[in-house]
Each structure stands twice: as C-alpha cells, then as structure tokens.
Amino acid sequence: MDRRIQVMIPMLGEEEATAAADAIRSGWVAQGPRVARFETEFAAATGAGHGVAVSSCTTGLHLALVLHGIGPGDEVVVPSLSFIATANAVRYVGATPVFADVDLATGNVTVETVDAVRxxxxxxxxxxxxGGMPFDTAALRKAADGWGVTLVEDAACAAGSTAYGQPVGAGAAISAWSFHPRKIIxxxxxxxxxxxxxxAATRLRRLREHGMNVSAADRHASKQPVIEAYLETAFNYRMTDIQAAVGLVQLGRLAGLVAQRREIAARYQELLAGIDGLTPVRDPAYGQTNYQSFWVLIDPTYGVSRDEVLAELAARGVSARRGIMAAHLEPAYAGLAHDPLPVTERITKDSLILPLHHEFTADDQDYVVGILRELARR
Incomplete structure (x- = not known):
C-alpha cells in the first residue's frame, strides 16, 4: 500500500542539525561544555538537583546500582513487564532480579506487588x-524508606510526565532516563x-569516566599539567558534546511535544470509547503521563486476538507494536524462579501500542481507529 503510518517518528529538524554541526566545528566533540549544560538544564526540567549524562539509560541503571553497593547475594525487585534492560542491570552487578507483578491499569509495580515478593x-x-505512565511515587517512595531499601526509578520513557503535580524526577533518590529515538526527546x-x-552526583561522574578524580574536560581546560588518578575500577559511559548539543534543542521542544501527544491521546480515548473490548491507557488519579506509548488492552469481548490485530494493521500500512514485553518469558531469564505474574502476562499478551507522534494527523488517526472498529464488527 502507498499509505504508511509509523508507530513513532522522532522530532528532529534543522535546529538539531545546526547544533550538532556547531559542536563539530568547535573541535570539542567528546564530553565537554555542552554535556555540562545539558546536565544542568535537564535536571532543572525534571525537578532534580543534579544531572549526570551517560551513554544510555541502561548504563545509568547499572551505575545507580553500583553507587548503592548492590552486588552478589543481594536481591533487587523489578517488574518483568519492562524492556529487558531493567532486569539486565541487576545481573550486571551480580545481584538477583526478583520479578514483581504490576497494576492492570497503569502497567506499573505498586507497594503491594513489591511487598509480595520482598x-x-x-x-x-x-x-x-x-511507557511514560508515572507510578505512585508518594506511596512507593514512602514504602521503600520504611523497608530500608534503595528505590531506583527507571524513568526511561518519562520525560515530561508528572506525579502529584511535580515532574516525576522531583523528590526521587535516583532516576535513570533514556534519549533513544523511541523516546519523546x-x-x-x-x-x-x-x-x-x-x-552522589560527584561519584556518578567518576564512575562514568574510568574512575578518574578529574574529568577529561577539566584536564584539557587546565592551563597547567594535570596528573589524574584513578580512584576505583569504573566504566566508560560518557555522552558526547555532539549528542548533548542535540539534546539541548530537544529539551526545548519537550513541553510542546508532550502537550501535542496528550491531545492526540485524548482524541484516541474519545474515538475508542465506543468500541467494546478495547481499553485505552489513561492518566492515573495522581498524575499525568506524557503518552510516550499509547497502548490499548484487548479484552476477550473484542473477539479478535492482539496478534491478529497487529497483522491486519500491518497489512493496511499501519505500524503498531506488541505491548510491553515480559522479561520472565524471554530465553535470557528461562529457569529463574518467580512468583505467578498473571497481570504481567495478561498485559504482554493482550496489549498493543498504537501510532502516536508529531506527524500523526487526525486523518491518520481516523484511519487507524476505523480499522479497529471494522475488526470489532467482524
């Protein structure tokens, strides 16, 4: 078919291209002043005190566990319903991931599901x-404090989401964020x-840069010779100034992109309301999602399976995705003992992610929903 609707398209334009080119022309293409500025501005935008740029959210999760001394013999409770990197980070430090089930409406762990496997x-x-859906930050942070455990917040998809009127990063002990092209920025x-x-920010910066007591940027900026020391075994998890230059432009777009996504999501919810058997994702009572992913849960009353829906959409030029994966069902985690995860398995089997991006028009949306309505009539 000539018609092709993508599930996600990153918002990148001439401003990003110019910013990247300016970084290259400056001669400073590794971690440098643009990274430092991006860290400051991103922290401010997310309500946090300090930002430490890294090479990915996965490496950020790894550093968070290293920072808190998690290692062999320790258990870390994680949702199985997440991209596999969440569980993998636990194995990187030699600890054991313990899978918790999730809430059906939000797809997130709760105090009760964590406590059940703690x-x-x-x-x-x-x-x-x-998917940008905030978990109940007030409840889970309070519970973690009471349990005496570290709460690491995987905010990979959550830039621009809020909980209790604040950005989801506000008040968090430690959060890790992603700037992969599937994310909003x-x-x-x-x-x-x-x-x-x-x-903590100081040690994280050291951990991302081989354990050096002085950053490469500060060393090169010094007018005197600097003999650095390597204080601990660490990693090379740095971001480049080219990336940070793009990130600074993207950060300026964040509020507008989230507002646009929320408008499209609201229209999806209105259009889908009349189709029996389809339950679209919605804001929780305590916050607002950025709708990084707009997923729909398919109930048995719909009469068509999730995989059949995906196949029909693909045949008619619509790129959709299966719902959020479940790590415990992947070969990498075969044999790892876990409690029953019925909600996780329901969501991963019966949900799909629909297209939503800045180029997605009302006509596109009508076309997608029209296919879903037609399938329901069958």
Whole structure:
C-alpha cells in the first residue's frame, strides 16, 4: 500500500542539525561544555538537583546500582513487564532480579506487588514509569524508606510526565532516563542519571569516566599539567558534546511535544470509547503521563486476538507494536524462579501500542481507529 503510518517518528529538524554541526566545528566533540549544560538544564526540567549524562539509560541503571553497593547475594525487585534492560542491570552487578507483578491499569509495580515478593535479601527496587505512565511515587517512595531499601526509578520513557503535580524526577533518590529515538526527546543514543545528593552526583561522574578524580574536560581546560588518578575500577559511559548539543534543542521542544501527544491521546480515548473490548491507557488519579506509548488492552469481548490485530494493521500500512514485553518469558531469564505474574502476562499478551507522534494527523488517526472498529464488527 502507498499509505504508511509509523508507530513513532522522532522530532528532529534543522535546529538539531545546526547544533550538532556547531559542536563539530568547535573541535570539542567528546564530553565537554555542552554535556555540562545539558546536565544542568535537564535536571532543572525534571525537578532534580543534579544531572549526570551517560551513554544510555541502561548504563545509568547499572551505575545507580553500583553507587548503592548492590552486588552478589543481594536481591533487587523489578517488574518483568519492562524492556529487558531493567532486569539486565541487576545481573550486571551480580545481584538477583526478583520479578514483581504490576497494576492492570497503569502497567506499573505498586507497594503491594513489591511487598509480595520482598525478602530479607532485598536491597533495592527498580520501579519503572512504564511507557511514560508515572507510578505512585508518594506511596512507593514512602514504602521503600520504611523497608530500608534503595528505590531506583527507571524513568526511561518519562520525560515530561508528572506525579502529584511535580515532574516525576522531583523528590526521587535516583532516576535513570533514556534519549533513544523511541523516546519523546532523543540524542540518538544516550541517557541521564538524576540525583539530589551532590556527593552522589560527584561519584556518578567518576564512575562514568574510568574512575578518574578529574574529568577529561577539566584536564584539557587546565592551563597547567594535570596528573589524574584513578580512584576505583569504573566504566566508560560518557555522552558526547555532539549528542548533548542535540539534546539541548530537544529539551526545548519537550513541553510542546508532550502537550501535542496528550491531545492526540485524548482524541484516541474519545474515538475508542465506543468500541467494546478495547481499553485505552489513561492518566492515573495522581498524575499525568506524557503518552510516550499509547497502548490499548484487548479484552476477550473484542473477539479478535492482539496478534491478529497487529497483522491486519500491518497489512493496511499501519505500524503498531506488541505491548510491553515480559522479561520472565524471554530465553535470557528461562529457569529463574518467580512468583505467578498473571497481570504481567495478561498485559504482554493482550496489549498493543498504537501510532502516536508529531506527524500523526487526525486523518491518520481516523484511519487507524476505523480499522479497529471494522475488526470489532467482524
């Protein structure tokens, strides 16, 4: 078919191209002044005290666990319903991921689902703002404090989402963010860790740069020779100034992109309301999602399976995606013991992600919903 509707298109234009070219022309293409500025501005936008730019959200999650001393013998509660990187980060430090089930409406872990699998070996919880949907930050942060465990917030998809009237990064002990092209703002690849504790930010910056006691940028900026020291075994998880230049432009677009996505999502909800068996995602009572992903849960009353819907949409030029994956069903986690995860398995089997992006028109939306309505009539 001539018609082709993508599930997601990153918003990139001439401003990003110019910013990247300016970074290249400056001669400073590795981690440098643009990264430092991006860290400051992103932290401010997300309500956090400090930002530490990294090479991806995955490396950010890894550093968060290293920072808090999580290692062999420890357990970390995570949702299975998340991109596999969430669970993988736990294995990177030699700890054991323990899968918790999620809430059907939000796709997020709750105090109750975490508490159900928590043991005396639990040292941390990684809670995900899944698809941009904020989890109940007030409840889970309070519970984590009471349990005496570290709460790491996987905010990969959540830039621009809010909880209790604040950006989801506000008040978090530590959050990791993604700038992959599927996210609302992108640097191609790249991520950020945000914290309020300045000492934590200092160590995170050291951990991302081989454990050096002085950054490469500061060393090169010095007018005197600097002999650096390597204080601990660490990593190379840096972001480049080219990426940060693009990120700064993207950050300026964030509010507008979120507003546009919320308008499209509201229209989806209105159009889908009359189709039995389809339940679209909605804001929770305590916050607002950025609708990084707009997913629909298919009930048995719809009469057509999720995979059949995906196939029909693809045949008619619409790129949709299966719902959020479940890590415990992947070969990489075969054999890992876990409690039953009925809600996780329901969502991953019966949900799909519909197109939503800045080029998605009302006509496109009518076309997509028309196919869903036609399938329901069958």
């Amino acid at each position: 043991t005396g070996r639990t040292r941390a919880v990684i809670a995900v703002h899944q 992108t640097t191609g690849e790249g991520g950020m860790v945000t914290v309020d504790d300045p000492a």
